[in-house]
Amino acid sequence: MASSKKKETPKAKAKAKAPEMERMEVRLAGSGGQGLILAGLVLAEAAGLHDGRAVAMGQSYGPEARGGASKAEVIIADQDIDYPLATRVDLFLALTQEAADTYSWDLKPGGWIVVDSDLVSHPPSSRAVALPFTATARDKLGKPMVANVVALGAITELTGVVRRKALEKALLARVPKGTEALNKKALAAGTKMAKDHAASGQLAGQEPTSEDV
Amino acid sequence: MASSKKKETPKAKAKAKAPEMERMEVRLAGSGGQGLILAGLVLAEAAGLHDGRAVAMGQSYGPEARGGASKAEVIIADQDIDYPLATRVDLFLALTQEAADTYSWDLKPGGWIVVDSDLVSHPPSSRAVALPFTATARDKLGKPMVANVVALGAITELTGVVRRKALEKALLARVPKGTEALNKKALAAGTKMAKDHAASGQLAGQEPTSEDV
Incomplete structure (x- = not known):
């Protein structure tokens, strides 16, 4: 179905105010306490x-x-979306080694692989982007629990899967009252991390949608 | 797969400390602002x-x-769970008329149908259990937004889909700090509502798993 999509769809454009997008499958994986369900909700x-x-x-x-x-x-x-389950994952985020090992068998060739650089010592691919989500949340923000938000900020900046503004709105609607400032800081830290990474030139060949166009 | 299940499975018993259960499909439906995603998370x-x-x-x-x-x-x-999508719904909760109309086409015959008595004037079945979740949240608890929690308490009491204690633990882990007392009250209001309903004798023929045994 997705492959029949025309380059210009005025309806979608007017409605979305966001770039057109083929079907994109995102998998956020880690251990129970890392808040990846909430991160998924926010992204959704x-x-x-x-x-x-x-x-x-x-x-x-x-x-x-x-x-x-x-x-x-x-x-x-x-x-x-006619089939609501993942079939080949375009964007894989792994915050633990076990998650990286367990859930990387159906990744799309050329898709994004993003891992926590401290917690995933053996990424599923040499192309993986490794960033210090947990260390940044702990050391720079003083709250290891917002590593999920730092990661959300980074994958959004890297891939454009959602608009940054949309992400922030969704995030602030889901986080507990009183933690808005912390969560905005975490998002900004993730965005900056991804920008620095991109600037460092390690992104060559990482554009995930190139083979879909 | 589920139908091959034996009556006694010591492993499951030891692990679960909860009654054995065939596959059970629960659908929580309503409008965007009613907190049914969160209710689903808590139930899950x-x-x-x-x-x-x-x-x-x-x-x-x-x-x-x-x-x-x-x-x-x-x-x-x-x-x-080999197939993670609903195929015939055992327990359907609808908090709006539109949700009741839109999502009731694949209910299991004899399954539970629970609706908000004020917001759903035409339930999908005459067997439906209609309870005042929203009115209770608004009038007795002063917070219409906890109608989802009142409903969770009621469907848990009616159907035993999860243990009450498990529900409360999961709920308190997900709600914002400072709202624990309110949410416990909402849960208790839902439980009481379902108990009163059962006592009123309207539950005849409502046991959902009878045809599975």
């Missing part, structure tokens, strides 16, 4: 409520998830 | 993290959802 709501996309989200819990690795998946598209 | 975490079940959850956002009706689906089972 940024895309669905603020960028005007169609969005499906799924996550799982239970003995398997509890054992260590857990994941949330978000599928984003300009058209209706 | 109660089942997956505290009752020891396997759980898959899915929800969708976007133009369709924004237009009015939105839904979250939670699939709960004792065994691994």
Whole structure:
């Protein structure tokens, strides 16, 4: 269905105020306590409520998830989503080694792979972008628990999966009252981290949608 | 798969400390602002993290959802879930008329149908249990926004989909700091409402799993 999409769709443009997008599959993986379900919710709501996309989200819990690795998946598209499960992942974020190992078997060739540089010592690919989400949250923001938000800021800046403004709106609608400033700082830290990374020239060949156009 | 399940599975029993359960499909539907995604998360975490079940959850956002009706689906089972989407819904909660109309086409015959008695004037079935979630949240608790929690308390009491204690643990882990007392009250109001309803004798023929045994 997605491949039949025309280059210019005035309706989508007017509605979305965001660049056109083929189906994009995002997987956020880590351990139970890292807040990746919430990160997935925020990403889904940024895309669905603020960028005007169609969005499906799924996550799982239970003995398997509890054992260590857990994941949330978000599928984003300009058209209706006929199959709401991930089939080949365009953007994979892994915040632990176990998550990186467990959930990297169906990544799209040439897709984005982003990992926590301190917690994932063996990324699933040499192309992986490794950034210090947890260390930054802990050392610069004093709150390790916002590593998920730092990561959201970084993947959004790297890939443009949602608009930065949409992400911030969705985030501030979901976080506890009183933590808005902290979360905005975390988002900004992630954005800056990704910008610095891009400026360092390590991004060659990382554009994920090039083979879709 | 689910139908091959034996009556006694010592492993599941030891792990879960909750009654055995065939695959159970729960759909929570309403409008965007009613907090049903959060309710779904809480139910999923109660089942997956505290009752020891396997759980898959899915929800969708976007133009369709924004237009009015939105839904979250939670699939709960004792065994691994091979298909994470709803196929026939065992427990349907609808908090608006539009949601009741839009998402009631694939309900399991004999399954639970629970609606808000003030907001759903035409339930999808005459068997539907109609309870005043929103009115209770607004008039007795002073916070209409906890109607979702009142409803969670009621469907848990009615159906036993998760243990009450598991629900409360999961809820308190997800709600903003400082709102714990309010949310516990909302849960208790929902539980009481369902108990009163059961005592009133309107529950005959409502046991959802009878045809599975």
